[in-house]
Amino acid sequence: MTTRRQFLKGTSAAIAGSGIALPFGLTGAFASGAPASLSIAVPSDVPSWDPIARIEPGPISIYRAVFSQPLDYAADNTLGGGVVQNWEWLDDSGMNLKLTLRDDVLFHNGDRMTSADIRFTFLERVQADPGLALGWIWFTIGDIETPDETTAIFRFKMPMVTAPAFLGYLGAYILPKTYFETVGAEGFLEKPVGSGPYMLAEYERDSRIVLKAFPDYFRGKPAIETVTFSVVKDPTTRAALIQSNQSDLSTALSVRDVARLGALDGITGQVDPTVDLYMLHMVNTGPWQDKNLRLAAHHAIDKAAISRAFFQGKVEPLSTPQGPGTPAYRPDFDFAFDTAKAQALMAELGYGPENPVKVTFHCTRGVYPSDYDIARAITQMWAKVGIEADLRVLTVAEYHNRSNKELEGPMLWLWSNATADPQLNSGYFLDPNSAFSVWKSADVGEKIAPLLGETDVAKRIEGFGAFNVWAVEQGYTVPLFQGAVALAYSSGLAFTPYLNGWLSPAEYRWNG
Amino acid sequence: MAELGLIGGAKGRAGGLRRNGGARTLKRLARRFATSIVTLLAITLLVFVVLRTLPADPVAMLMPGNATEADMERVRALLGLDRSVLAQYAIWLGDALKGDFGRSIQHNTPVRVLIADALPVTLQIVTLSVGLGIFLGFSGGLLAFTWRGTPVEAGIEMGNGLAMAVPDFLWGIILILAVGVGLQWLPFIGLQSPSVTVPDITGFVLIDALLAGDPSAFLDVLRHLALPVFAIAMGLAPTVMRVFRSGLMEAYTEDYIASARLRGQSERQVLLRHGLKNAVIPTITLIGVQASMLFGGTLLIETIFGLPGIGAMMVTAIGGHDLPAIQALTFCYAVLVLATTIAVDVICLALDPRLRIKDQS
Numbered sequence: 080m081t082t083r084r085q086f087l088k089g090t091s092a093a094i095a096g097s098g099i100a101l102p103f104g105l106t107g108a109f110a111s112g113a114p115a116s117l118s119i120a121v122p123s124d125v126p127s128w129d130p131i132a133r134i135e136p137g138p139i140s141i142y143r144a145v146f147s148q149p150l151d152y153a154a155d156n157t158l159g160g161g162v163v164q165n166w167e168w169l170d171d172s173g174m175n176l177k178l179t180l181r182d183d184v185l186f187h188n189g190d191r192m193t194s195a196d197i198r199f200t201f202l203e204r205v206q207a208d209p210g211l212a213l214g215w216i217w218f219t220i221g222d223i224e225t226p227d228e229t230t231a232i233f234r235f236k237m238p239m240v241t242a243p244a245f246l247g248y249l250g251a252y253i254l255p256k257t258y259f260e261t262v263g264a265e266g267f268l269e270k271p272v273g274s275g276p277y278m279l280a281e282y283e284r285d286s287r288i289v290l291k292a293f294p295d296y297f298r299g300k301p302a303i304e305t306v307t308f309s310v311v312k313d314p315t316t317r318a319a320l321i322q323s324n325q326s327d328l329s330t331a332l333s334v335r336d337v338a339r340l341g342a343l344d345g346i347t348g349q350v351d352p353t354v355d356l357y358m359l360h361m362v363n364t365g366p367w368q369d370k371n372l373r374l375a376a377h378h379a380i381d382k383a384a385i386s387r388a389f390f391q392g393k394v395e396p397l398s399t400p401q402g403p404g405t406p407a408y409r410p411d412f413d414f415a416f417d418t419a420k421a422q423a424l425m426a427e428l429g430y431g432p433e434n435p436v437k438v439t440f441h442c443t444r445g446v447y448p449s450d451y452d453i454a455r456a457i458t459q460m461w462a463k464v465g466i467e468a469d470l471r472v473l474t475v476a477e478y479h480n481r482s483n484k485e486l487e488g489p490m491l492w493l494w495s496n497a498t499a500d501p502q503l504n505s506g507y508f509l510d511p512n513s514a515f516s517v518w519k520s521a522d523v524g525e526k527i528a529p530l531l532g533e534t535d536v537a538k539r540i541e542g543f544g545a546f547n548v549w550a551v552e553q554g555y556t557v558p559l560f561q562g563a564v565a566l567a568y569s570s571g572l573a574f575t576p577y578l579n580g581w582l583s584p585a586e587y588r589w590n591g
Numbered sequence: 592m593a594e595l596g597l598i599g600g601a602k603g604r605a606g607g608l609r610r611n612g613g614a615r616t617l618k619r620l621a622r623r624f625a626t627s628i629v630t631l632l633a634i635t636l637l638v639f640v641v642l643r644t645l646p647a648d649p650v651a652m653l654m655p656g657n658a659t660e661a662d663m664e665r666v667r668a669l670l671g672l673d674r675s676v677l678a679q680y681a682i683w684l685g686d687a688l689k690g691d692f693g694r695s696i697q698h699n700t701p702v703r704v705l706i707a708d709a710l711p712v713t714l715q716i717v718t719l720s721v722g723l724g725i726f727l728g729f730s731g732g733l734l735a736f737t738w739r740g741t742p743v744e745a746g747i748e749m750g751n752g753l754a755m756a757v758p759d760f761l762w763g764i765i766l767i768l769a770v771g772v773g774l775q776w777l778p779f780i781g782l783q784s785p786s787v788t789v790p791d792i793t794g795f796v797l798i799d800a801l802l803a804g805d806p807s808a809f810l811d812v813l814r815h816l817a818l819p820v821f822a823i824a825m826g827l828a829p830t831v832m833r834v835f836r837s838g839l840m841e842a843y844t845e846d847y848i849a850s851a852r853l854r855g856q857s858e859r860q861v862l863l864r865h866g867l868k869n870a871v872i873p874t875i876t877l878i879g880v881q882a883s884m885l886f887g888g889t890l891l892i893e894t895i896f897g898l899p900g901i902g903a904m905m906v907t908a909i910g911g912h913d914l915p916a917i918q919a920l921t922f923c924y925a926v927l928v929l930a931t932t933i934a935v936d937v938i939c940l941a942l943d944p945r946l947r948i949k950d951q952s
Contacts (some may be wrong), residue, residue: 118785132699133653210669210699213815215654215662270701281788284708285899286781287909307785311897312906316767320780480653490894514651514658 080090080589107286115304117233117572117584120317120326124285124310126450128253128271128405129264130151132199136495137489140582141308144482144529146252147209148299149197154586156354156404156499156578162192162274162297163285166243173238173534179248181227186255190275194225199256201233213250234424240539241506246500257358259404276301276585285310290584302588321346321567328568330582334390340567348567350393353580354405354499355454355562357394360482360490360517362553366436367488372466373554376489377414378421379464382560389449397558402506404578405499407544414551421464435467439488447493448563457492466477482517489518493562497579501543506531509550518555616940623936627929631922635687636680638921642914643676649696649912658689670696672914683918692919697911702919706901710796710923712782713889713900719816720823721882727824728831728874733830736839747832751762755829760891767895770818779818781896787811819896823888827881834877838870872943879935883928 121140126133130142149164151161160166162184169175184192202223205214219239224232233242245251258272272278276298277290284509288308292301309326311317318325318336322343334350341348359376366372381398398414401407422431430436440461442454451472458468468488473481478490496503511519511526526546533539564580575586599750650667667673671682688692692702735747757765772777782796783789792799797816800809842848845868851861889902897903903921908916 093922099610116785127699127700133697210694212699215658215666218662283782284705285903286897287785289785305785305859309785309897310899311780312894312903313897315764316780316897319767319772323775323779325771325778325780370790417947475910476648477646480646502633503893512659514654514660514663563593579893 086176087210097510107510116307117303117305117587117589118307118309118326119582119584120309120311120320120329121582122310122312122314122317122331124288128268128279128282128453129211129252129272131204131254132212132273134212134216134250136249136381139497140584141288142252143581144277144306144584145271145275145279146254147184147192147275148247148251148354149180149253150247150251150577152247152497152577152581154575154577154583156497158243158498161247162253163246166246168534169232171471172309173240173532176233176239178233180231181297182229184274185295186260186274187293188257189295190255190257192253192255192274193228194223194231195228195258195314196253197231198223198225199259200252200254203256204254204259205442214263216245217252238534239504240532240534241498244310244500244503248498274460277306277420280305296585298585301585303584306584317534318485318567321569324569327543327572328566328574330564330566331448332567334563334565337565337567338391343571347570347574348565349574349576350391350563350565351576351580352394352402352578353564353581354497354578355493355495355561356397356400356402356403357447357491357493357559358400359457359557360486360492361517361557362486362488362490363520365487366438369428370554371428372436372438375421375424375428375464376466377551377554377557378417378424379460379466380457380557380559381416381460383416385453388453388456388466390560393587394561394563396560399544399551400494400505400556400558401499401501401544401546401547402561407501407547409544409548410550411550418464425465427531430465432465433461435465436513437469440468440470440491441473441486441488442470443475444493445476446475448565450491452509452561460556479515482554486517489557493561497581499579500548501540502531505543505550505556509555516557519548520555522553523550523555543591544546554584597611603651607617620933620937620940623933627933631925631929632684634925635684635918635922637684639680639918640676643679645912648834649914653696654880687922693839693915693920695908695913695916697908697913697916702915703919705904705916706919707794709904710797711894711896713886713902714817715795715797716819716823716889716893716898716900717882719820719880721827722886723824724827724881724885725831726880727828729835731828732835733834734838735836739840749915753827754825755833757825759822759826759888760895762825763819763892763895766822771884777817778815780815782815783808783811784815800847819820819892819898822896823885823892826888827878830881831874831878835870836872838873839866842866842869858914868944872939875938875942876935879931879938882935883931886927886931 095184095424113526123137125141126135130146131264146320147162149161150158153159162180163178164181166180169177171506178197178432180192180197186192186297198566201213201217202220205211205217219235219237221236223233224234226232235242241530255272255292260317262270274297276293279288280291281287282290287310290306292304298543311320314332314336317329318332318340321329322340330455337348337350340346360375361367368522386392386394386396395403398412401409412472425431437481440454440458442450444451454470460472461468469548482490494508506527507513509518509523510516511524527551530539530546533542551558568574571590573588573590575583577583650663650670650672654663654666664673671679691705694700695702695705698705720777731751733745735744738744757824767779776785787808788794789800789805789812790803792802796812797809798814847867849862851865857865889900890905893900893902894906901923904916905920908920
């Protein structure tokens with residue numbers, strides 16, 4: 080059966096082929112979707128083609144298409160080998176990590192990747208330029224030894240048990256030492272060379288990135304020859320692009336648009352849960368210092384109802400800050416939605432729906448999917464148990480500025496951590512020594528300190544599982560539900576969703 | 592002889608007046624230029640102080656989750672954000688005068704480079720939009736005037752009123768939905784199709800396509816620019832139409848129109864020689880003011896149409912609290928607006944002798 084989109088493509092091709100052209104060349108407007116090409120509409124560009132200069136979760140999918148990482152997260156979010164085929168801690172200090180590299184990895188210019196490239200990327204460059212953001216993660220490195228071309232030994236100045244997770248995450252893109260030193264930083268920005276599945280063919284900042292398949296990619300040449308990322312900041316326009324067949328895949332859409340697009344012929348709309356998490360950062364000030372209030376606020380939230388209302392019920396409510404399928408997930412622990420219990424806790428404090436406690440509640444608006452709507456729903460749920468919240472919208476920059484000193488009330492936040500490592504979740508946002516922790520108290524510091532240096536992975540994960548349960552029971556954090564990515568794609572595309580929300584065009588192919 | 596002497600004297604005085612007038616006009620322009628420089632400095636200082644006093648921390652947006660307060664302070668010092676606001680401004684101004692606007696916090700790239708990439712895109716869009724806006728405005732005005740007192744004029748007036756009521760970003764969305772998604776006639780994202788490559792020669796992609804001798808690429812870019820240009824032009828055309836038509840109506844009440852008719856000139860001659868000439872001057876002044884405002888309209892239009900100009904760059908910079916980029920872009924916008932204003936002054940002085948006489952008096 081011919082779909083509307085196929086019909087449009089066919090008609091367009093037929094008219095163009097027959098030489099009949101409408102005035103102003105109107106027939107050739109929609110050229111995406113040729114079997115050898117894929118057009119993807121994304122909300123953000125890469126900040127720089129020096130992939131270690133700035134670290135942001137947004138452009139990871141683009142960077143991963145061009146550059147390789149030592150380790151890699153698979154679609155199910157398991158950490159596995161990439162360029163590095165084996166990694167091991169040499170002792171239990173968490174300070175000596177040995178990586179064994181594959182010997183068949185080529186850069187796009189034909190140079191073979193060696194351990195010298197690892198040393199250059201993670202040590203030499205960040206030491207030479209303190210402005211590189213990669214150095215703000217890997218400042219713990221004292222040295223990287225390279226006894227042979229396929230072995231790199233990281234010697235840390237202090238324990239960094241999260242090193243393997245970070246080797247597959249933010250900014251960990253291996254640069255070609257010889258090429259970089261030959262062309263210099265400016266030359267590299269002009270013509271970046273990685274070892275990923277695609278080579279950069281064309282780039283227009285904040286507009287489009289054209290990639291060509293790298294025939295010598297160590298995992299094999301990708302099925303789709305040309306991938307074009309179009310940078311489209313406006314979500315409505317991204318939705319319109321897929322609807323008009325000008326993109327084959329549009330991501331970061333509104334859930335409402337995905338439902339609408341999914342109903343059209345030839346388009347698949349999908350809301351996929353991710354390992355990110357919606358949560359409330361709790362504050363240790365004012366009325367929120369009272370445990371009863373914090374617990375009542377948590378019991379009052381009907382997370383399943385919010386999931387149904389704003390995410391088609393696709394995201395799971397969470398009782399601890401780890402989602403299903405992630406390490407330290409605790410399915411045995413349930414923090415119930417219980418209005419009666421919340422009301423009882425509030426009654427102990429002398430408050431009720433007729434006599435509410437007045438508090439401040441913060442959220443973003445339009446930064447994360449449905450953020451403001453979720454906050455409003457929570458405000459209404461709180462009102463039923465005697466919490467009258469004054470909802471205030473903050474920009475991300477304002478939030479960061481006030482997060483650890485001037486925040487008067489809880490903050491609704493989407494915590495993004497593609498590794499799902501619990502240390503990069505609660506290990507950061509509850510650690511009182513972190514600049515980004517909102518709740519700060521001595522008891523958290525005491526509980527979390529032993530976990531931060533634990534090198535036994537199983538023990539560390541188990542420890543964080545227990546720590547998370549304790550933190551939720553104290554009301555120090557309020558996990559809500561999983562994050563979500565809402566996207567739509569041409570139904571002819573064999574699309575592989577990633578649990579961390581990444582796009583991986585090297586794994587896609589066209590059906591038929 | 593005496594008569595000739597009188598004439599010669601008058602001519603000499605006229606020549607002297609013209610020379611004096613020219614000098615005064617130049618003086619007026621110089622004064623205008625100097626005022627613009629002061630305005631520019633005031634704008635940069637104001638924006639600088641406001642940005643630094645906002646409760647938002649750009650460093651916090653750059654740092655990884657494991658950063659400590661000490662790490663934050665270290666990076667703050669690295670970026671020079673730990674100094675006093677005035678000290679930062681003095682450094683910024685000194686560097687800016689040398690053409691160095693610092694490095695973008697988000698991109699770790701010289702802001703000068705980012706603006707050099709983005710500015711041609713915006714200039715192309717605004718130039719085409721002004722051109723289209725003027726064409727539509729003048730055509731509409733002329734049509735309404737020619738058919739004055741008929742249903743055609745009423746129809747044009749009604750259409751004009753509707754067009755004025757719709758802001759440019761809404762035009763953008765309407766055009767995307769109607770022409771892009773509904774009719775599927777024109778592309779509505781980016782500058783060119785994925786399959787089209789234009790070599791970067793001048794940075795102005797339309798000109799580059801022509802220089803490369805690639806008419807199909809030129810047409811492709813033009814098709815991509817059609818909708819955003821139309822959306823922005825609709826912010827100009829209705830006002831131009833209204834003022835131009837009023838100018839014509841007013842001009843036609845003047846005695847010189849009646850005199851021209853009495854001299855036996857045709858209606859076409861009257862319009863071309865007298866009507867248009869007098870109606871166009873207030874319209875040009877208005878176009879100058881409106882064109883300056885069109886630069887502001889690029890913020891939303893470039894974002895909606897995915898165009899990599901300075902408008903979209905400003906939106907990204909504001910979102911990331913990229914202080915050096917915001918500062919430089921504000922400077923850039925201020926220069927563009929002030930330059931447009933001066934250019935309009937020059938054009939008006941060239942077209943309207945009355946302004947030069949005012950100078951002399």
